[in-house]
Amino acid sequence: MSRMDDDEGCSVRMRQLRIVEALLFASAEPISISDIAPYLGDGADVRGILAELAEHYAGRGVNLVRRGDGWAFRTAQDLGFILRREEQETRPLSRAALETLAIIAYHQPTTRAEIEEVRGVSTGKGTLDLLMEAGWVRMRGRRRTPGRPVTYGTTEAFLDHFGLERLGDLPGLEDLKGAGLLSGRLPPDLQIPLPFEGALREDEDPLDPADIGDIEDEDDEEEQEEHE
Incomplete structure (x- = not known):
């Protein structure tokens, strides 16, 4: 594989990472792999991209976490108490x-x-x-x-x-x-x-x-x- 092919492959991977990152940040609800795949094209390694993003954000203020079949950015657990706001529920659970x-x-x-x-x-x-x-x-x-x-x-x-x-x-x-x-x-x-x-x-x-x-x-x- 030529140097040009390597550069092109890195460029595609970086673009895919940015697309997935943008999708996750824009969504308030967890997104499934099947929802992400159409934005990346055929043959995209969605699981690998998610794993790479999860590792990248592991030590940051927000983490990429899995929720059932979906993925989402959520506040790091050790920082949750700082950002927690007092909310009054109009109908608390009995x-x-x-x-x-x-x-x-x-x-x-x-x-x-x-x-x-x-x-x-x-x-x-x-x-x-x-x-x-x-x-x-x-x-x-x-x-x-x-x-x-x-x-x-x-x-x-x-x-x-x-x-x-x-x-x-x-x-x-x-x-x-x-x-x-x-x-x-x-x-x-x-x-x-x-x-x-x-x-x-x-x-x-x-x-x-x-x-x-x-x-x-x-x-x-x-x-x-x-x-x-």
């Missing part, structure tokens, strides 16, 4: 919402009935709605059991908010109790399994987006019956 979120995170994919079984009390539709409005929980699919109940799981926004690369980085049971995410109402011998990180499990079917409105109507009817 104890029920915190417990429900913890159960979904560790037991996903899980159904509303399974959440209620672990908590020992009924879970109102408003609790799940609140978690979905926050962008931390989503409907995954339908369980292949009688009644075809909807299953719930966490989102990449959940990973991003709590600073997790993957679900396997979730804290242990004692950490959850110390943070106040699990109350004494939950079983003392509650076991924390490894959450399922795939798209769908063998006992799940895809959720048809057209069914979401019907699911919400079903939940409304069910909740109304519980109050009667």
